[in-house]
Amino acid sequence: VYVLRRLHAADDEPDAATLGLHFDLTVPFARYVLENAGKLDFPFRRYQIQKVWRGERPQDGRYREFTQADIDVVARDALPFHHDVEIARVMAQALTRLAFLPPLRLQVNNRKLIEGFYRGVGAPDPSAVMRAIDKLDKLPPAAVEKLLIEQAQVSTEQARLCLELASIRTTDSSFADKVSALGVQHELLSAGITELVAVIDGCQPFASDRFVVEADLSIARGLDYYTGTVFETRMAGHEHLGSICSGGRYDSLASDGTTTYPGVGISLGVTRLLVPLLIRGELSASRSVPSAVLVAVVSDDDRGPSEAVADALRARGIATEVAGSAAKFGRQIRSAERRGVPFVWFPAHGEVGHEVKDIRSGDQVAADPALWEPPAGDRRPTVNTVSTASSEPKVEAK
Amino acid sequence: VYVLRRLHAADDEPDAATLGLHFDLTVPFARYVLENAGKLDFPFRRYQIQKVWRGERPQDGRYREFTQADIDVVARDALPFHHDVEIARVMAQALTRLAFLPPLRLQVNNRKLIEGFYRGVGAPDPSAVMRAIDKLDKLPPAAVEKLLIEQAQVSTEQARLCLELASIRTTDSSFADKVSALGVQHELLSAGITELVAVIDGCQPFASDRFVVEADLSIARGLDYYTGTVFETRMAGHEHLGSICSGGRYDSLASDGTTTYPGVGISLGVTRLLVPLLIRGELSASRSVPSAVLVAVVSDDDRGPSEAVADALRARGIATEVAGSAAKFGRQIRSAERRGVPFVWFPAHGEVGHEVKDIRSGDQVAADPALWEPPAGDRRPTVNTVSTASSEPKVEAK
Numbered sequence: 001v002y003v004l005r006r007l008h009a010a011d012d013e014p015d016a017a018t019l020g021l022h023f024d025l026t027v028p029f030a031r032y033v034l035e036n037a038g039k040l041d042f043p044f045r046r047y048q049i050q051k052v053w054r055g056e057r058p059q060d061g062r063y064r065e066f067t068q069a070d071i072d073v074v075a076r077d078a079l080p081f082h083h084d085v086e087i088a089r090v091m092a093q094a095l096t097r098l099a100f101l102p103p104l105r106l107q108v109n110n111r112k113l114i115e116g117f118y119r120g121v122g123a124p125d126p127s128a129v130m131r132a133i134d135k136l137d138k139l140p141p142a143a144v145e146k147l148l149i150e151q152a153q154v155s156t157e158q159a160r161l162c163l164e165l166a167s168i169r170t171t172d173s174s175f176a177d178k179v180s181a182l183g184v185q186h187e188l189l190s191a192g193i194t195e196l197v198a199v200i201d202g203c204q205p206f207a208s209d210r211f212v213v214e215a216d217l218s219i220a221r222g223l224d225y226y227t228g229t230v231f232e233t234r235m236a237g238h239e240h241l242g243s244i245c246s247g248g249r250y251d252s253l254a255s256d257g258t259t260t261y262p263g264v265g266i267s268l269g270v271t272r273l274l275v276p277l278l279i280r281g282e283l284s285a286s287r288s289v290p291s292a293v294l295v296a297v298v299s300d301d302d303r304g305p306s307e308a309v310a311d312a313l314r315a316r317g318i319a320t321e322v323a324g325s326a327a328k329f330g331r332q333i334r335s336a337e338r339r340g341v342p343f344v345w346f347p348a349h350g351e352v353g354h355e356v357k358d359i360r361s362g363d364q365v366a367a368d369p370a371l372w373e374p375p376a377g378d379r380r381p382t383v384n385t386v387s388t389a390s391s392e393p394k395v396e397a398k
Numbered sequence: 399v400y401v402l403r404r405l406h407a408a409d410d411e412p413d414a415a416t417l418g419l420h421f422d423l424t425v426p427f428a429r430y431v432l433e434n435a436g437k438l439d440f441p442f443r444r445y446q447i448q449k450v451w452r453g454e455r456p457q458d459g460r461y462r463e464f465t466q467a468d469i470d471v472v473a474r475d476a477l478p479f480h481h482d483v484e485i486a487r488v489m490a491q492a493l494t495r496l497a498f499l500p501p502l503r504l505q506v507n508n509r510k511l512i513e514g515f516y517r518g519v520g521a522p523d524p525s526a527v528m529r530a531i532d533k534l535d536k537l538p539p540a541a542v543e544k545l546l547i548e549q550a551q552v553s554t555e556q557a558r559l560c561l562e563l564a565s566i567r568t569t570d571s572s573f574a575d576k577v578s579a580l581g582v583q584h585e586l587l588s589a590g591i592t593e594l595v596a597v598i599d600g601c602q603p604f605a606s607d608r609f610v611v612e613a614d615l616s617i618a619r620g621l622d623y624y625t626g627t628v629f630e631t632r633m634a635g636h637e638h639l640g641s642i643c644s645g646g647r648y649d650s651l652a653s654d655g656t657t658t659y660p661g662v663g664i665s666l667g668v669t670r671l672l673v674p675l676l677i678r679g680e681l682s683a684s685r686s687v688p689s690a691v692l693v694a695v696v697s698d699d700d701r702g703p704s705e706a707v708a709d710a711l712r713a714r715g716i717a718t719e720v721a722g723s724a725a726k727f728g729r730q731i732r733s734a735e736r737r738g739v740p741f742v743w744f745p746a747h748g749e750v751g752h753e754v755k756d757i758r759s760g761d762q763v764a765a766d767p768a769l770w771e772p773p774a775g776d777r778r779p780t781v782n783t784v785s786t787a788s789s790e791p792k793v794e795a796k
Contacts (some may be wrong), residue, residue: 041686041737043722051449080722082701089705093712205709288439303480307487311603314491324441324478339439 021053025070025267030254033074033261043075043083049270060279061241061272072265074253079262081195084229084249085202091245091266092206092213095233100283100383101273103236105212106245108199109219110229113192117165117179120186121158127224128152133166134220166218171207173197175215192228199229227251231266235273244273286382287340290319292374293356294336297326298349305347309354312369313345318379320345333359342378345369419451423468423665428652431472431659441473441481447668458677459639459670470663472651477660479593482627482647483600489643489664490604490611493631498681498781499671501634503610504643506597507617508627511590515563515577518584519556525622526550531564532618564616569605571595573613590626597627625649629664633671642671684780685738688717690772691754692734695724696747703745707752710767711743716777718743731757740776743767 022028025048033040049069058064071090073083088108095104114133118126132147139147141163148159161182168178176193196215203213222230226248233245247266254261277283293313295306306322313320321341323332329346336344337359345367346355356372357364420426423446431438447467456462469488471481486506493502512531516524530545537545539561546557559580566576574591594613601611620628624646631643645664652659675681691711693704704720711718719739721730727744734742735757743765744753754770755762 041733045687045719085701086720089709093709202705289443307600311487311491321443322484335439 022050023054024052025050025068026072026253026265029070029072029074029265030261030263033254034256037076037256037259037261043073043079045071045073047071061238061276063271063275066269066271069268069270070247070265072253072263074261074263076259076261079264081198081228084195084264085198087247087264087266088199088203088229088231089206091231091247091268092203092211095245095268096206096208096211099210100385101235101277102238102282103210103212104244105214105234105236106203107214107216107219107232107234108196108203108229109215109217109223110192110196110199111223111226111248112188112228113179113196114165114217114220114223116186116188116190116192117182117184118162120184120189121154121161123152123154123158123162125152129154129162130220130223133162133218136166136218136220166220168217169214171200171212171214172204173200173215175200175217179217195228222246222248225250229264238276241272241276244269282386284384284386286384287342289321289339289341290381291321291339291341292318292378292380293320293343293345294332294341295320295322295345295347296329296332297323298347300326305349309345309347309369313372316373318374333357340381343374420448421452422450423448423466424470424651424663427468427470427472427663428659428661431652431661432654435474435654435657435659441471441477443469443471445469459636459674461669461673464667464669467666467668468645468663470651470661472659472661474657474659477662479596479626482593482662483596485645485662485664486597486601486627486629487604489629489666490601490609493643493666494604494606494609497608498783499633499675500636500680501608501610502642503612503632503634504601505612505614505617505630505632506594506601506627507613507615507621508590508594508597509621509624509646510586510626511577511594512563512615512618512621514584514586514588514590515580515582516560518582518587519552519559521550521552521556521560523550527552527560528618528621531560531616532621534564534616534618564618566615567612568598569610569612570602571598571613573598573615577615593626620644620646623648627662636674639670639674642667680784682782682784684782685740687719687737687739688779689719689737689739690716690776690778691718691741691743692730692739693718693720693743693745694727694730695721696745698724703747707743707745707767711770714771716772731755738779741772 029046029048033044047070049067051065051067053065055064071087073079073087075083088106092106095101095106114130115126118129123129129148129152132144132152135144135147145159145163148154148162149156154162161184164182165179168175170178176197179189179193200213200215207213216232219230219232221232228249228251230248231246232243235241235244238244245266245268247264249262249264251262252260253263274283293310295309295313297303297306303322310320310322323335333344342358342360344357344359346352346357348354354367354369355364356367427444427446431442445468447465449463449465451463453462469485471477471485473481486504490504493499493504512528513524516527521527527546527550530542530550533542533545543557543561546552546560547554552560559582562580563577566573568576574595577587577591598611598613605611614630617628617630619630626647626649628646629644630641633639633642636642643664643666645662647660647662649660650658651661672681693707693711695701695704701720708718708720721733731742740756740758742755742757744750744755746752752765752767753762754765
């Protein structure tokens with residue numbers, strides 16, 4: 001989307017115009033696979049968390065510069081189907097660990113299933129049917145039926161079956177029976193059902209009220225470039241963001257003319273997911289700084305004893321800062337309090353030994369800089385969640 | 399350096415031409431401070447690890463797109479000097495933890511010291527003296543002396559003193575005596591000596607054969623924009639890369655016309671540091687994948703038992719992959735071996751219970767997926783170091 005121009009570029013600088021910014025992480029990955037095919041051990045799994053750039057008008061959930069986190073598996077010539085299940089399971093397991101997120105719904109569909117069904121009903125142009133079905137989230141079914149008949153050139157009965165198929169949503173593999181009940185037969189349809197059953201079943205160990213895994217046969221977006229499994233993910237109370245985690249199977253992620261590299265992957269929109277939650281205050285940090293401890297300073301003439309305490313704590317991985325000046329202790333404590341730093345350390349001075357104060361409880365105890373540990377929950381800032389009214393409803397199958 | 403143009407940009411899109419890529423992390427930080435001054439708690443400390451872009455011709459140690467890691471402290475109106483010591487200590491502590499790096503030398507100088515000395519000797523244009531002294535790493539002293547006399551308009555005796563000053567390098571605060579021995583007096587010189595002594599002394603707890611901290615009074619680069627402390631860092635055997643970690647004190651990091659925000663910071667060139675070491679094989683990973691365990695597959699018809707083992711291990715943070723197919727166990731083991739995965743897990747099958755094999759020793763033992771732990775050293779890939787001849791010599795003060 002963006003090309004670069006170097007300011008003061010010389011006229012004889014041919015490559016300036018050929019530099020651009022990544023639109024996604026899939027195209028650079030495909031290029032990497034082609035350039036390194038001789039060195040890679042296939043199937044090759046990779047994750048990549050990186051910024052990408054789009055030509056967006058910046059708004060809620062849409063950014064010009066944002067971060068994606070992708071996982072993909074790619075093979076040479078053939079990639080066994082079980083990697084579709086693996087990708088779904090890995091992302092499901094990762095997302096269920098993010099317990100601070102609103103409830104999520106992973107929606108899965110399969111192009112073979114959809115295309116096989118459309119072929120089975122005798123639709124002359126399955127792609128046109130997909131394009132019409134894709135409008136279901138914007139148009140009422142009657143309007144989509146009209147599109148199916150007029151643009152996809154199917155009969156009223158064929159349109160009814162296609163709309164029936166798109167209405168199927170189940171959180172287990174019972175969708176397969178519902179599809180069979182429609183009485184349509186096609187080899188590709190059977191293959192697609194088998195695959196979708198495997199993905200839905202494979203994700204069951206991670207399914208819960210807060211992480212719904214659902215076969216949703218209305219998903220048609222992306223089915224023009226995916227060749228099998230397709231993933232989308234909605235976040236409860238934030239459906240207007242669209243899918244926050246999408247992907248699928250490409251039978252030809254990359255190709256050099258003689259060899260084809262099929263892949264399956266999924267991409268989490270890190271910025272799209274987190275920024276709206278942060279902006280609305282649904283997510284916040286337990287403190288505004290990493291520091292677990294502020295070491296008080298006794299005398300501006302000698303910061304050494306305070307620095308030594310900080311060194312001893314930091315050497316054991318405890319985030320520590322030293323107060324800016326030897327203000328009254330009450331003022332040093334308030335400076336910690338203001339930023340949520342839970343502990344203030346008073347270095348040994350005069351007759352008094354080292355002491356550390358939990359400024360929430362006020363408890364102050366003797367402590368050794370070489371041994372003292374904060375409670376595990378205070379070591380790092382934690383994520384606070386505030387459910388807003390709109391994110392309260394649990395995610396349920398529609 | 400780079401400005402962006404959106405492909406297919408509309409003519410009425412005025413902002414396309416005003417978008418650019420970061421040249422460094424300091425300018426964006428200064429802008430952030432000005433825009434958020436009302437909300438920040440000063441002194442404000444921040445770290446930032448991010449990509450920046452330069453108009454380089456890509457070569458060893460020079461990149462068009464690379465990653466920097468910056469730490470800075472900024473205050474409103476006045477920033478106590480002890481933050482210069484803090485910044486030096488934090489970076490020293492961080493770098494000494496990177497035990498896989500070749501020996502490093504943190505070189506510190508101070509603009510007040512240098513400028514005060516030049517004023518004390520009566521140089522008419524201290525900046526011109528600095529520009530000449532900055533040439534010392536490229537020209538012999540006699541040539542620099544000529545520059546001093548001709549361009550900085552100092553006398554032969556003044557030039558001698560300036561060159562004497564630039565020859566002072568000590569790994570402790572004894573440089574102060576050597577400066578005093580030159581018999582030059584100036585208020586600014588005294589202030590600079592006091593500051594540089596504090597930085598050098600403050601870093602002593604982290605100094606070692608592998609991390610030399612040195613007052614180097616020849617450092618003149620950056621002294622045109624820094625106003626006090628200046629840092630550079632060299633890596634043994636890789637001196638041609640220049641400084642891999644630089645920074646200093648700006649008395650005016652940012653200003654909005656009425657308020658000034660002084661800052662002190664240092665920036666680590668992550669890419670410049672690591673890529674040459676990786677390219678030369680001085681650094682490598684103990685294995686090519688994160689996986690500590692490969693779970694073998696007994697039957698292609700049922701990957702479930704293997705996936706269940708992987709889930710149990712992953713739930714405890716053990717990076718695990720499942721074999722691609724139920725090939726002969728010997729072949730599955732070789733696939734792990736090829737990528738350095740240290741353990742192969744054989745899921746319970748038939749009469750045989752779960753077993754795990756350390757493929758380096760060949761030891762195979764019974765194990766419970768819910769309890770087994772790899773040795774701590776095998777949990778994650780580790781960094782292997784190979785010292786090349788050129789990085790063998792210890793870093794020593796010249």
